[in-house]
Amino acid sequence: MKKLFIALTLFVSVAFKAAADEGMWLPLLLGQQVYNDMVKKGLKLSKDQLYNVNKASLKDAIVIFGGGCTGEVVSNQGMIFTNHHCGYGVIAGASTMEHNYLKDGFYAKNMGEEIPGGSLSVQFLVRIDDVTKEVMDSLKGLSGQERVSRQNAVLASINRRLSDTANAIETRISPLFKGNQFLAFVYQTYRDVRLVGAPPEALGKFGGDTDNWEWPRHTADFAIFRVYATKDGKPARYSTANVPLKPKWSLPVSLKGVKDGDFAMVWGYPGGTNRYESSYGIKLATDINNPTLVQLRDMRLKYMFEEMKKDPAIKLQLADSYAGIANYWKFYEGESKQLIKYDVYGQKTKTEAAFNKWAATKPEYQNIFRDVDAAYAAWRPYAMHRVYITEGVLGSPLLAFASSLQGLNNTMVKAGVSSADIKKAVDAATASRKNFIASHNRTSDRNIIAAVMQQYYTNVPRDQQPLGLYDAIKSEYGSLDKTSTYEKYADEIFKNTMLLDDRKWNDFVRNPDATVLQQDLAYNLASAYMINYQSKYLPRYQQFQTANNEWGRLYLKGIMEMDPAKAKMMYPDATFTMRVSYGKVASYNPRDAVRYDYVTTMKGMLDKYKPGDYEYDLPATFLAKARAKDFGQYKDAARNDLVTCFITTNDITGGNSGSPVINGNGELIGLAFDGNYEALSHKLAFDKDLNRTINVDIRFVLWCVDKLGGATNIIKELNIRK
Numbered sequence: 001m002k003k004l005f006i007a008l009t010l011f012v013s014v015a016f017k018a019a020a021d022e023g024m025w026l027p028l029l030l031g032q033q034v035y036n037d038m039v040k041k042g043l044k045l046s047k048d049q050l051y052n053v054n055k056a057s058l059k060d061a062i063v064i065f066g067g068g069c070t071g072e073v074v075s076n077q078g079m080i081f082t083n084h085h086c087g088y089g090v091i092a093g094a095s096t097m098e099h100n101y102l103k104d105g106f107y108a109k110n111m112g113e114e115i116p117g118g119s120l121s122v123q124f125l126v127r128i129d130d131v132t133k134e135v136m137d138s139l140k141g142l143s144g145q146e147r148v149s150r151q152n153a154v155l156a157s158i159n160r161r162l163s164d165t166a167n168a169i170e171t172r173i174s175p176l177f178k179g180n181q182f183l184a185f186v187y188q189t190y191r192d193v194r195l196v197g198a199p200p201e202a203l204g205k206f207g208g209d210t211d212n213w214e215w216p217r218h219t220a221d222f223a224i225f226r227v228y229a230t231k232d233g234k235p236a237r238y239s240t241a242n243v244p245l246k247p248k249w250s251l252p253v254s255l256k257g258v259k260d261g262d263f264a265m266v267w268g269y270p271g272g273t274n275r276y277e278s279s280y281g282i283k284l285a286t287d288i289n290n291p292t293l294v295q296l297r298d299m300r301l302k303y304m305f306e307e308m309k310k311d312p313a314i315k316l317q318l319a320d321s322y323a324g325i326a327n328y329w330k331f332y333e334g335e336s337k338q339l340i341k342y343d344v345y346g347q348k349t350k351t352e353a354a355f356n357k358w359a360a361t362k363p364e365y366q367n368i369f370r371d372v373d374a375a376y377a378a379w380r381p382y383a384m385h386r387v388y389i390t391e392g393v394l395g396s397p398l399l400a401f402a403s404s405l406q407g408l409n410n411t412m413v414k415a416g417v418s419s420a421d422i423k424k425a426v427d428a429a430t431a432s433r434k435n436f437i438a439s440h441n442r443t444s445d446r447n448i449i450a451a452v453m454q455q456y457y458t459n460v461p462r463d464q465q466p467l468g469l470y471d472a473i474k475s476e477y478g479s480l481d482k483t484s485t486y487e488k489y490a491d492e493i494f495k496n497t498m499l500l501d502d503r504k505w506n507d508f509v510r511n512p513d514a515t516v517l518q519q520d521l522a523y524n525l526a527s528a529y530m531i532n533y534q535s536k537y538l539p540r541y542q543q544f545q546t547a548n549n550e551w552g553r554l555y556l557k558g559i560m561e562m563d564p565a566k567a568k569m570m571y572p573d574a575t576f577t578m579r580v581s582y583g584k585v586a587s588y589n590p591r592d593a594v595r596y597d598y599v600t601t602m603k604g605m606l607d608k609y610k611p612g613d614y615e616y617d618l619p620a621t622f623l624a625k626a627r628a629k630d631f632g633q634y635k636d637a638a639r640n641d642l643v644t645c646f647i648t649t650n651d652i653t654g655g656n657s658g659s660p661v662i663n664g665n666g667e668l669i670g671l672a673f674d675g676n677y678e679a680l681s682h683k684l685a686f687d688k689d690l691n692r693t694i695n696v697d698i699r700f701v702l703w704c705v706d707k708l709g710g711a712t713n714i715i716k717e718l719n720i721r722k
């Protein structure tokens with residue numbers, strides 16, 4: 001164990017031979033050779049300027065935005081840039097039909113006009129501690145479920161020790177290299193974050209889902225926020241007495257633009273990758289998990305879009321949830337395609353065969369793939385069922401809310417429960433019901449429920465279905481092969497459920513009765529699916545996960561032992577912890593004879609413009625300024641046009657959205673907002689030729705703010721370098 005610990009610390013801090021631009025490096029452990037390679041490729045900053053625990057450094061400008069994205073500080077008054085799609089929920093939430101900021105955009109002309117972000121928060125990284133030894137010592141000799149439980153307990157206790165709630169200090173330990181290394185990330189959370197500006201959605205989401213995950217792209221995917229703190233710089237809840245945060249570091253902004261081959265680094269919070277997934281995992285994804293998810297999301301999106309198209313109020317109501325579902329619908333569809341196209345399964349089986357040959361004489365490793373084989377064989381028959389629960393049953397907002405009431409039911413039926421406890425649980429349910437109702441659209445959900453019921457009946461193996469459910473439906477509503485049967489049933493639910501009826505719900509609250517809840521048609525249907533799954537199949541899934549963790553950890557340890565030279569070039573999978581990726585601006589060949597330029601321009605955006613289209617319409621003021629080529633200081637001299645987006649070879653993934661793209665001088669040149677379709681296998685296999693990060697050029701952002709938004713106050717606050 002000890003030896004491994006040392007080896008790990010070494011390989012992340014030592015040698016790295018430049019192979020393409022794969023790698024999401026931990027800034028704490030940026031070894032001299034990685035740093036030297038960055039310098040060779042164009043970095044001008046010192047190591048200390050990048051990351052230093054004791055002095056202000058670039059890392060202090062990078063924040064976790066809203067718990068799932070990245071943001072960066074761009075002024076000495078706490079101004080933050082991120083993506084429009086990261087601020088989307090906040091922008092939609094602040095919008096009404098009268099003040100529709102999602103549709104029309106919004107710019108505060110002074111700090112007084114900024115809009116409180118509600119529950120929005122940002123987190124600054126204070127420091128990173130290596131706690132591998134402490135964790136490993138307490139896990140010695142343990143495996144399987146015992147190890148999982150012990151590890152959870154140890155991490156929770158270290159997290160508590162290193163946190164300080166009074167000062168908004170929160171620590172989260174991240175297991176790296178599949179649990180072969182443990183780093184504690186210490187954050188400080190600021191909860192007064194306000195909306196400063198956003199373009200109209202027509203620009204911020206230009207090209208919609210058709211252009212999503214694709215290059216060439218012309219999207220102004222940016223939004224602007226500000227972090228507030230107490231007068232002495234401490235985190236605090238929203239208060240008019242708060243003042244803009246004085247940050248430790250803020251990024252200057254460069255108007256110099258990009259050239260092919262220019263150095264570019266991306267700092268931020270990549271959410272998750274699994275690049276040492278087994279061939280079995282790849283096969284399960286392409287055979288079952290991905291296609292099932294795509295089909296269920298396809299159906300849900302269709303019914304939601306039908307209603308959104310009809311009515312702008314419904315569009316505003318469903319927009320945020322729709323965007324999230326659509327984003328990963330297209331992602332998983334693309335992931336499957338790329339995995340198959342590049343035969344990632346075949347590549348993995350070869351790697352595994354080589355590993356098995358090496359491991360044949362080593363007791364610790366020789367049985368790994370026998371165990372993987374057994375774990376997948378045991379789980380595979382139930383995999384589709386699980387996706388039907390997570391993406392089907394829980395993909396219906398009504399059934400998801402109904403399922404969330406299982407806890408309430410359990411409280412109510414608990415022996416000896418006090419009426420005070422019941423009241424507490426009922427009040428919590430009433431509060432969450434309020435949020436549910438505000439975002440609920442009945443027509444789309446009715447159609448979704450009917451379709452989920454029918455598809456589940458058709459596709460999930462019969463012997464896994466809840467006992468008696470479909471027989472009962474058949475006897476009351478008709479043939480199980482007819483769509484109308486499920487529609488009738490769904491209509492009945494909507495007519496009767498108390499979850500959608502204020503009067504009935506209030507009656508229930510006044511006199512909470514578990515049987516009333518259990519007999520509610522929505523609750524009843526949801527719990528029929530959930531209890532069946534939770535009692536029979538969830539335990540199998542948990543066993544599968546435990547087995548996966550076990551072999552994954554050993555496999556990675558084995559790989560590093562088998563090939564020490566390769567081990568030195570390894571970076572840990574993304575775990576939503578701060579990483580730096582470096583690469584360069586670069587064009588590419590997506591397919592035979594086709595060349596993609598590394599920038600897009602306003603000319604291309606105007607070419608895509610389709611009046612009245614849902615995804616490619618553009619506002620009149622935009623068209624006027626764009627056609628007049630009123631680009632001012634933001635114009636690109638070489639192209640004699642406004643550059644809109646550009647691509648780089650950086651290795652990023654979801655969570656990096658909003659990340660700064662930084663040049664060799666430490667200046668902001670763009671915001672990363674997407675990955676390209678041809679490399680959508682990137683979570684499982686990085687494509688060294690095709691992988692690109694898609695960025696909005698900072699000059700396009702500032703042109704929107706300045707020339708379209710007239711927000712010169714924002715421009716003046718930036719440290720602009722021409």
Ligand code: ARG
Nearest residue numbers: 085208209212213657673674
């Ligand atoms: N694919 C982008 C990401 O995951 C999100 C882009 C949002 N835009 C959209 N049209 N859905 O970061």
